[in-house]
Amino acid sequence: MRLQIYGVEGLPEIAAGDDLARLISDAADLADGDVVVVTQKIVSKAENAMVAVDPDEPLSHKPVVERESVRVLRRRGDLVISETKHGFVCANAGVDRSNVAADRAAVLPDDPDRSAWRIRNGIRAKAGVDVGVIVSDTFGRPWRRGVTDVAIGSAGVRPILDLRGTSDASGRELQVTEVAIVDELAAAADVVMGKAENIPVAVIRGVNPAWLGPGSIQANVVRPPADDLFR
Amino acid sequence: MRLQIYGVEGLPEIAAGDDLARLISDAADLADGDVVVVTQKIVSKAENAMVAVDPDEPLSHKPVVERESVRVLRRRGDLVISETKHGFVCANAGVDRSNVAADRAAVLPDDPDRSAWRIRNGIRAKAGVDVGVIVSDTFGRPWRRGVTDVAIGSAGVRPILDLRGTSDASGRELQVTEVAIVDELAAAADVVMGKAENIPVAVIRGVNPAWLGPGSIQANVVRPPADDLFR
Numbered sequence: 001m002r003l004q005i006y007g008v009e010g011l012p013e014i015a016a017g018d019d020l021a022r023l024i025s026d027a028a029d030l031a032d033g034d035v036v037v038v039t040q041k042i043v044s045k046a047e048n049a050m051v052a053v054d055p056d057e058p059l060s061h062k063p064v065v066e067r068e069s070v071r072v073l074r075r076r077g078d079l080v081i082s083e084t085k086h087g088f089v090c091a092n093a094g095v096d097r098s099n100v101a102a103d104r105a106a107v108l109p110d111d112p113d114r115s116a117w118r119i120r121n122g123i124r125a126k127a128g129v130d131v132g133v134i135v136s137d138t139f140g141r142p143w144r145r146g147v148t149d150v151a152i153g154s155a156g157v158r159p160i161l162d163l164r165g166t167s168d169a170s171g172r173e174l175q176v177t178e179v180a181i182v183d184e185l186a187a188a189a190d191v192v193m194g195k196a197e198n199i200p201v202a203v204i205r206g207v208n209p210a211w212l213g214p215g216s217i218q219a220n221v222v223r224p225p226a227d228d229l230f231r
Numbered sequence: 232m233r234l235q236i237y238g239v240e241g242l243p244e245i246a247a248g249d250d251l252a253r254l255i256s257d258a259a260d261l262a263d264g265d266v267v268v269v270t271q272k273i274v275s276k277a278e279n280a281m282v283a284v285d286p287d288e289p290l291s292h293k294p295v296v297e298r299e300s301v302r303v304l305r306r307r308g309d310l311v312i313s314e315t316k317h318g319f320v321c322a323n324a325g326v327d328r329s330n331v332a333a334d335r336a337a338v339l340p341d342d343p344d345r346s347a348w349r350i351r352n353g354i355r356a357k358a359g360v361d362v363g364v365i366v367s368d369t370f371g372r373p374w375r376r377g378v379t380d381v382a383i384g385s386a387g388v389r390p391i392l393d394l395r396g397t398s399d400a401s402g403r404e405l406q407v408t409e410v411a412i413v414d415e416l417a418a419a420a421d422v423v424m425g426k427a428e429n430i431p432v433a434v435i436r437g438v439n440p441a442w443l444g445p446g447s448i449q450a451n452v453v454r455p456p457a458d459d460l461f462r
Contacts, residue, residue: 181379221376
């Protein structure tokens with residue numbers, strides 16, 4: 001398999017009500033089987049998932065963080081690690097003030113899988129191509145420094161590659177059986193997007209066609225609390 | 232930025248004492264600035280980081296797991312989540328029986344950063360090119376199903392992209408400041424490697440040259456326990 005990954009340049013600043021599928025179709029030369037990775041920030045902007053905050057007060061988004069949290073896992077100083085209504089565990093419940101107007105904070109889309117579906121369907125309608133869509137966000141993780149991008153919504157990509165029952169090259173059944181390819185694709189896309197360069201969409205070409213198919217982040221990636229050893 | 236990622240085909244089965252740098256240089260057409268991602272499994276094989284286990288007993292590697300663990304975080308049934316001497320937190324302390332002989336289990340390399348350095352230096356000596364090297368392994372994570380590849384060793388790649396003090400496109404200082412690009416590159420490489428296909432090396436071309444430089448997983452990625460909210 002050979003992948004090509006590139007950032008989509010030339011997108012305008014996104015505002016509430018913008019048609020992301022049309023804008024992406026116009027800016028990128030998409031083909032059947034491409035996976036289009038769209039950052040949460042522009043999805044939240046297009047869906048107007050924004051709240052007003054005091055631009056002169058660095059902590060004025062903190063009440064929003066509390067409201068967006070269904071359960072707080074850890075607090076240290078101003079930092080809150082909490083679970084959102086979607087089941088994501090992340091810093092500040094995904095509330096973020098970078099790359100938005102000074103008097104606004106972005107919150108996570110209401111249903112990021114549905115956001116991905118709308119973009120996928122819109123691209124099919126506008127450009128006539130069948131692509132997978134991932135909505136990505138930037139999360140920290142325990143035990144390791146730094147953040148990486150993960151998928152918070154997806155459509156048309158199987159989120160988990162299920163290798164249960166397959167054997168390794170020496171005929172032994174694989175121990176590692178469920179690969180979160182949707183998160184690996186989101187991480188790969190972030191390499192070309194950057195945080196400061198305002199490139200909010202990337203295209204991945206060359207993904208195994210067998211990986212395109214049904215599934216969602218809610219159904220397949222969010223770990224049920226009962227199965228989770230760290231909740 | 233435009234990335235190309237491909238799996239290196241045609242590598243032989245790796246045995247103790249094999250010169251990975253020579254084998255990779257022979258199998259791949261490398262260029263200055265490429266990032267070469269090598270799976271832990273073949274590094275452990277080449278370094279003979281293997282222990283004998285009873286091939287007829289599915290749990291015969293469990294004493295090895297206990298020995299490789301400096302601290303156990305969670306147990307459930309046969310599953311152990313523990314911290315290794317390197318500071319990695321993962322299932323079974325990284326002990327793994329897939330893609331090895333039935334009477335062997337692979338353990339993590341003694342010093343994966345050093346393993347990466349040896350491969351990087353060897354490739355420079357053999358092929359005359361200056362590449363970054365990442366040793367990758369497959370870890371689960373809390374709160375999300377599925378595994379992804381992360382970096383357990385690196386050389387010649389800055390593991391963390393430090394954006395502290397930089398501004399976003401609207402001039403606001405970025406909140407997300409340290410991106411673990413080394414883990415995003417490891418994840419991207421896994422997309423072309425697969426678990427069952429025995430493609431243990433991938434090449435990433437097109438990485439920002441500014442990201443090539445000093446650093447190591449031990450020094451830059453493993454989070455000191457005092458800074459960790461989940462240990």
